Amino acid sequence: MKNQGVREKMHKKKIKIISLLLSFIIIISLIAFKNINIKADISDKPDFDVKIDSVTPNPALLGEDITISGTITPKPFEAPVSPKEIVMVLDVSGSMSDTVIIDEKCTEKRNWRDYCSIHGEYGEHNKTNTRIDELKKAVGNFIDKMKNEKNLKIGIVAYSSIADFNPIEKLGNKRISAYGFGSHNVSNFKSHSSTFLNANDNKLYDIIDALNPLGGTNIGEGMRKAIYMLENGNPSANKTIVLMTDGEPTFYSVENRYLEEYMAIDNKTPEIAGQGSSLDSKALDYASDIGKTIKANGYNAFSIGYGMTERGNEALEKIHSSMIGEEWNDNIELTEEDGFFKTSNGAIDSVFQQIATEIINSYPINKVDLNMDFNEVFSLNIGGNTVNIGTINYKKTSDIQANDKIRYEADPVPFEFTIKGSKEGIYLVFNSLNLSYKWENEIERKTIDENVEVTINPNELPNISAKLLSLENILAKPKEEITLKYEINPASFEFTDINNASSNDVAIVIDTSMDMKEEISIIKNAIFN
Numbered sequence: 001m002k003n004q005g006v007r008e009k010m011h012k013k014k015i016k017i018i019s020l021l022l023s024f025i026i027i028i029s030l031i032a033f034k035n036i037n038i039k040a041d042i043s044d045k046p047d048f049d050v051k052i053d054s055v056t057p058n059p060a061l062l063g064e065d066i067t068i069s070g071t072i073t074p075k076p077f078e079a080p081v082s083p084k085e086i087v088m089v090l091d092v093s094g095s096m097s098d099t100v101i102i103d104e105k106c107t108e109k110r111n112w113r114d115y116c117s118i119h120g121e122y123g124e125h126n127k128t129n130t131r132i133d134e135l136k137k138a139v140g141n142f143i144d145k146m147k148n149e150k151n152l153k154i155g156i157v158a159y160s161s162i163a164d165f166n167p168i169e170k171l172g173n174k175r176i177s178a179y180g181f182g183s184h185n186v187s188n189f190k191s192h193s194s195t196f197l198n199a200n201d202n203k204l205y206d207i208i209d210a211l212n213p214l215g216g217t218n219i220g221e222g223m224r225k226a227i228y229m230l231e232n233g234n235p236s237a238n239k240t241i242v243l244m245t246d247g248e249p250t251f252y253s254v255e256n257r258y259l260e261e262y263m264a265i266d267n268k269t270p271e272i273a274g275q276g277s278s279l280d281s282k283a284l285d286y287a288s289d290i291g292k293t294i295k296a297n298g299y300n301a302f303s304i305g306y307g308m309t310e311r312g313n314e315a316l317e318k319i320h321s322s323m324i325g326e327e328w329n330d331n332i333e334l335t336e337e338d339g340f341f342k343t344s345n346g347a348i349d350s351v352f353q354q355i356a357t358e359i360i361n362s363y364p365i366n367k368v369d370l371n372m373d374f375n376e377v378f379s380l381n382i383g384g385n386t387v388n389i390g391t392i393n394y395k396k397t398s399d400i401q402a403n404d405k406i407r408y409e410a411d412p413v414p415f416e417f418t419i420k421g422s423k424e425g426i427y428l429v430f431n432s433l434n435l436s437y438k439w440e441n442e443i444e445r446k447t448i449d450e451n452v453e454v455t456i457n458p459n460e461l462p463n464i465s466a467k468l469l470s471l472e473n474i475l476a477k478p479k480e481e482i483t484l485k486y487e488i489n490p491a492s493f494e495f496t497d498i499n500n501a502s503s504n505d506v507a508i509v510i511d512t513s514m515d516m517k518e519e520i521s522i523i524k525n526a527i528f529n
Contacts, residue, residue: 042407046365046394047075048435050448055429058452061459065381065418068452072368072435074392074410081406082363083151083237085196087226088139091245091306092187093160096132096213100307131246131306132213138349139208145356146199153196153237155229156207159222160215161186161251161276162269165229168192168203170212178216178251179259181276186215194225194267196233216276218251219243219319220287227265227293236441239299240359241323244348246306248279248315252286261286263478265293284315291322298366298438299323300391302339302355306348313342325390363394363408367438370415371445373431377456381418389415392437421456422463428453463491 052070060066108116139156146152158167161176167189174188189210197204223243230239251274253262259282262270274280294301301323305313320340321328334340336354343351368389372380380387394408401407419429433448469485476482510523 043075043077044079044405045439045444046077046392046437048392048437048446049073049075050370050433050435050450052450052452055452055454059455059457060421061457062424063420063422063459063463065420066454067416067418068429069414069416070450072389072392072413072415074365074394074413076397076407076409077394078401078403078405078407079363080404081150081400083153083234084149084240084359085153085155085230085233085237086146086240086242086359087155087157087229088142089157089159089222089226089241089243090135090139090211091160091217091219091222091247092132092158092211092213092215093217093247093250094214095217095247096130096135098131100129100131100134102129102134130213132211134348135244135306136208136211138352140205141349142352142356143199143204143208145353146360149199149360151237152199153233154199154204155196155226155233156204157222157225157229158189158211159218159225160213161218161272162215163218163221163225164189164191165194165225165267166192166197166203166207167210168207169210173214176272178276179254179257179271179273181216181251181274184215184276187212194229194232196229216250216274217245217247218253218272218274218283219245219249220283220290221251221253221270221272223287223290223294223319224253224262224265225267227290227297227299228267230297230299231265238364239297240302241294241299242302242304242352242355243320243323244304244306245312245316246308248308248312249283249287249319250274250276250278250280252280252283261289263289263293279311279315284318287319288322288328291319294323295325298391300339300359300362300364300366302358303341304348304351304355305340305342307343316340325388361396363396365392365394365410365437365439367436367443368392369436370417371434371436373433374419375427375429375431377421377423377425377427378419378429378454379422381420387415387417389413421454422465424456424458426453426455465489465491 169190171188173185177183251272253270303320305316370387394410398407436445467487
């Protein structure tokens, strides 16, 4: 009996151990499945959810502006390190030889008179250097930070009155001529190539060392040649322009003596025009026009104003606005979030480091568009059927993992557009809706199931429509004037203002110059009546 009791206890113990093992196995399995499910949720490419948040007003009046607001929510994804190409567009105009004071105390040994022969100063003082040497140091540190990054290539365009690809050696000076200014000297650079170099190529440091300041400031030409490098690089690469200048645009590139802008994207050195020594409005417009190509191509853009005046920063702001697709006006104020940096003379190194960190950690998804097939009752108030969202910037949230991939996440992106209704009733706004974006040099499209119902009520306001009479497809040469003809159709309407509630303001502008001496009494009488 005693042995039987022992056997029963052992049997129960075995059952308990087996139960514990089974429980442990089940828990491990659940953890494993949980991990598998988490992994399955992470896509290997970008994906987005789109939600319509509000429609205002709804109901709306016939012909009234209706604002549709929504949110694009980017989903996390994991991908290998993408190839990247960066063109650094660097100002080597004459003003880059100016001496600047650096926010750093001088520690050089001084003689018994407390005189520093290096900086020509007595007593305690800050260090001084030239702008070009500070730029060389900043760009060198930028490359130091980038050289260990995978799949990264860098090119340099140095510009003054003209621009050069990867200038690896200065061969002296050369004389060039400009319409409206005359002849002047610029550096005669030997170009290494018009193609990119690997970020760890030591020739990049040789190019930096060769930079020499001389000449005017043709910002648009530097940008134009940067676009050429990017267009002829890896079509699958994520492409970035880093523009730096210390002054206002004074020259621009031209086709001929009629001073038409040179807009071709090639490796040629065109003729130039401009005032040369001060801000030239045509040079500013030229750089802004070139900037639109950067936006159209979906390139990422950073701009650095190096120790500039308020007017210089405003000019650069206009140029940068064109690169990122912002409508520029006097009240616009771009920030570092827009890729626009204003820096003092001694702080350019920290700005380049900040931009390097941004490029390393970001994965911009370009050319994001919301494409709509509207119910025939509705139309965009700006025409067409596409709302440009621009670029959605994903940020790196992990280092390279065991699967050689990096995880990226992005914040939600709000959007807003305005439509009009042309017929009374209750209607769904969209027949179909999709989001398109550029991924690995291809345009991806995602169908969106969102839709909204809008009520259109009668309106006493006039309804005016326009019909295109010209051909929809017109062949034209560059710079050729094109005439478009429309037929404007104002619909009849009725309006009864019983209480005379509609107010009207009238401003009368009167010429009271001496030439009006005889007619002024007639004018007074007319106004009185």
